[in-house]
Amino acid sequence: xxxxxxxxxxxxxxxxxxxxxxxxxxxxxxxxxxxxxxxxxxxxxxxxxxxxxxxxxxxxxxxxxxxxxxxxxxxxxxxxxxxxxxxxxxxxxxxxxxxxxxxxxxxxxxxxxxxxxxxxxxxxxxxxxxxxxxxxxxxxxxxxxxxxxxxxxxxxxxxxxxxxxx
Numbered sequence: 001x002x003x004x005x006x007x008x009x010x011x012x013x014x015x016x017x018x019x020x021x022x023x024x025x026x027x028x029x030x031x032x033x034x035x036x037x038x039x040x041x042x043x044x045x046x047x048x049x050x051x052x053x054x055x056x057x058x059x060x061x062x063x064x065x066x067x068x069x070x071x072x073x074x075x076x077x078x079x080x081x082x083x084x085x086x087x088x089x090x091x092x093x094x095x096x097x098x099x100x101x102x103x104x105x106x107x108x109x110x111x112x113x114x115x116x117x118x119x120x121x122x123x124x125x126x127x128x129x130x131x132x133x134x135x136x137x138x139x140x141x142x143x144x145x146x147x148x149x150x151x152x153x154x155x156x157x158x159x160x161x162x163x164x165x166x
Contacts, residue, residue, distance in 0.1 A: 007055050014048025017041050018107065021100045029151050031096035033079035045072050045099060061106070068102040071095040086156075093148050101141045108133050 003011065020041040024031050032038045049072065052065035075095035078088050112122040112130050122130035 004055065006051055010048060010051035010055055013051060014044055014103065014107075017044040017048060017103055020044065021103070025100070030093045030148050031075070031100065033076050033092075033096070042072065042076050045103065048103070064102055064106060068099050071099050071102070075099065086152075090149055090152060093152060094145055097141065097145055097148060101137060104137050105134055108137065 020037045021031060024035070024037050024041065028035075031041060033042065045068070049065050049069045052061055056062045056065065072095075075092045078092040078095075081088075109122075109125065109130060112127070112133065113120050113124070115121065124130075
């Protein structure tokens with residue numbers, strides 16, 4: 001694998017966001033900015049997003065990075081602003097869940113097209129296996145967000161202040 005130093009920084013810097021996201025989704029059902037894993041997720045995602053720009057080879061990469069950055073800043077900005085309405089909690093949940101999706105799609109694509117080094121699992125972006133995995137991620141997003149929102153509604157949008165705020 002021929003990866004530049006900034007490519008390594010991007011890869012190794014954003015990888016910790018994956019287990020952090022999984023942990024919070026399992027434990028809390030969403031990304032929770034006010035927790036230690038939530039704060040770490042923000043910084044690792046920010047590092048990953050910002051290092052995309054110098055290494056992106058396709059315009060779609062910068063578009064995904066820009067959308068991810070906007071959603072990440074929006075979601076964490078809500079946490080800083082003491083939202084007065086439950087709607088803001090729901091918007092935060094959706095925005096940050098989409099950042100996980102936007103992290104996973106390129107991660108899966110790059111991993112499957114590069115590993116194992118001798119015979120990658122996917123031969124290109126249109127490989128049926130890769131498209132199937134990406135479709136599964138999209139389905140998880142489409143099904144998962146309503147479940148997250150339903151859980152928030154059942155709780156009445158009530159959350160401990162420290163789990164909502166950064």
